[in-house]
Amino acid sequence: MLKTTGAGLIFLASILTAFQMLLEKRKKIALFESIQSSLSFLRREIEERMAPLSECFAFLAENEVCDATRCFFRLIIEQMDTLGEREFSKIWKEAVVCKLKLSDDRDRETFFGVGQAVAGSDLPAVCGSLNAAAQYFTDRIRQEEEKQRDFRRMVFGVTLSLGAFAIIILI
Amino acid sequence: MGRPPSIVYGGKEHRLSLPPVREEDLQKVLQKATGASLYSASQAIKQGYFCHGALRIGVCGQAVSDGKGTGFTHYSSLCVRMARECRDICPEITEKLKAQPFSNTLILSPPGGGKTTALRDIVRILSNSGRRIGIIDERGELSGHIYDLGECSDVISGIDKLKGALLLLRSMTPQIIAADEITAPGDVLAVEEIFGCGTGVLATAHAADPDDLRKRDSYRRLLDKGVFQKAVLIRMRDGKRSYELRDLSC
Incomplete structure (x- = not known):
């Protein structure tokens, strides 16, 4: 009885661990999707209407699907009062570090670059940078989805193996 | 830097x-x-x-x-x-400008002389005396969205002077049209459009005096046509401004 329970608990723990890791991967993809859609929105609004950043950020702070992105834009809006004392790119960078948990250096640097670019005066350059950054995150979403598929297969295999191992050893 | x-x-x-x-x-x-x-x-x-x-x-x-x-x-x-709002900066001159019929007036000074401030004050006083004033505020500087331009003023901003003038003439029945800094050829065209429509013109230009103005072709044309009858000259001396009303028709 004890052995069966032990085997069952080990099997359950491995399933939960695998599930937690898959969830983390899913959150990362959701964050990238939200960043990508925000960048596309910014590019459209700036290119078509030359909409001021404050107006775009206010919309994104209310309407973005991902909680982390909404908090990011809310923080930017709060910090915009310090413009003049600080450059916009610094405000953006601090908000990225504080609210968006981008673990990969390249992801962070790409998004830092957006803060530098949008504060420029050359409209085509601003839109070009936003386009490039949106494309970068589109590619990252694809990479993460592939990784997630591979990971799911691996986790499924490992979980089954672990469970079978536990059953064989304990029962 | x-x-x-x-x-x-x-x-x-x-x-x-x-x-x-x-x-x-x-x-x-x-x-x-x-x-x-x-x-x-x-x-x-x-x-x-x-x-x-x-x-x-x-x-x-x-x-x-x-x-x-x-x-x-x-x-x-x-x-x-x-920009800052200054009120009643040249009361004697403004009283004379209130006379009927309105004499088309140019406010002259070198750059930074206070033309926009004077224009704002004169517009406010004329408007509060019951004159309908159409203001072409091309750069949003005249109204600044905060200044009092009088009870009978209509402001059109963010539009060039020629289009603004035609819009105002067509839709707002102004008795006087006011515009800041007549500089570009399009601005001069706008003044010529207004002139002869039975609407007064109140505008500013960079120049120390009417002789200075005559050195530029477009202004010489306006002065020769008799578009403007009066000029308000703003002079700065020892940090203080003085205002003089001059008759351009003689």
């Missing part, structure tokens, strides 16, 4: 005891003025200045190398002009 900032007060420039200005300081000012949305002011910056509320910010720097004046790659200096 590379020098401490200075302020102009009482007609004199006063250097401030602050560290030299760096390009990042200029960037911060521009970002503050545009809410970090410099691209939204890019059309105006191509003209060398943009307006932020009641501020006019002149921009200097390395122009984009296409030579077409499409913008700046680097900024080297800014000139921030803070």
Whole structure:
């Protein structure tokens, strides 16, 4: 009885661990999707209407699907009062570090670059940078989805193996 | 850039005891003025200045190398002009301008002489005396969205003077049309359109006096046609302004 329970608990723990890791991967993809859609929105609004950043950020702070992105834009809006004392790119960078948990250096640097670019005066350059950054995150979403598929297969295999191992050893 | 900032007060420039200005300081000012949305002011910056509320910010720097004046790659200096409302600055002159019929009037001074401030005050007084005034506020500087321009004033902003004049004439039945800084050929065309429509013209121009104005072809044409009958000359001496009303018809 004890052995069966032990085997069952080990099997359950491995399933939960695998599930937690898959969830983390899913959150990362959701964050990238939200960043990508925000960048596309910014590019459209700036290119078509030359909409001021404050107006775009206010919309994104209310309407973005991902909680982390909404908090990011809310923080930017709060910090915009310090413009003049600080450059916009610094405000953006601090908000990225504080609210968006981008673990990969390249992801962070790409998004830092957006803060530098949008504060420029050359409209085509601003839109070009936003386009490039949106494309970068589109590619990252694809990479993460592939990784997630591979990971799911691996986790499924490992979980089954672990469970079978536990059953064989304990029962 | 590379020098401490200075302020102009009482007609004199006063250097401030602050560290030299760096390009990042200029960037911060521009970002503050545009809410970090410099691209939204890019059309105006191509003209060398943009307006932020009641501020006019002149921009200097390395122009984009296409030579077409499409913008700046680097900024080297800014000139921030803070507009302020002054009331009843030349009451005797304004009383004379209230006379019927209205005499088309040009307000003249060199740059930074106080033409816009004087125009704002005269418009307010004329408007409050019951005259319907149509104001073409091309850069949003006259109204600044905060100044009192009188009870009978209609303001059209963000539009060039010619289109603004035609719109006002067509739709707002103004008795006087007011515009700041008649400089470009289009501005002169606008004045010519208004002239002869039975609507008065009140405008400003850069010039020390009417003789100075005559040195420019477009103004000589306006003066020869008799478009303007009066000029208000603003002079600065020892930090104080004086105002003189001159008859242009003689």
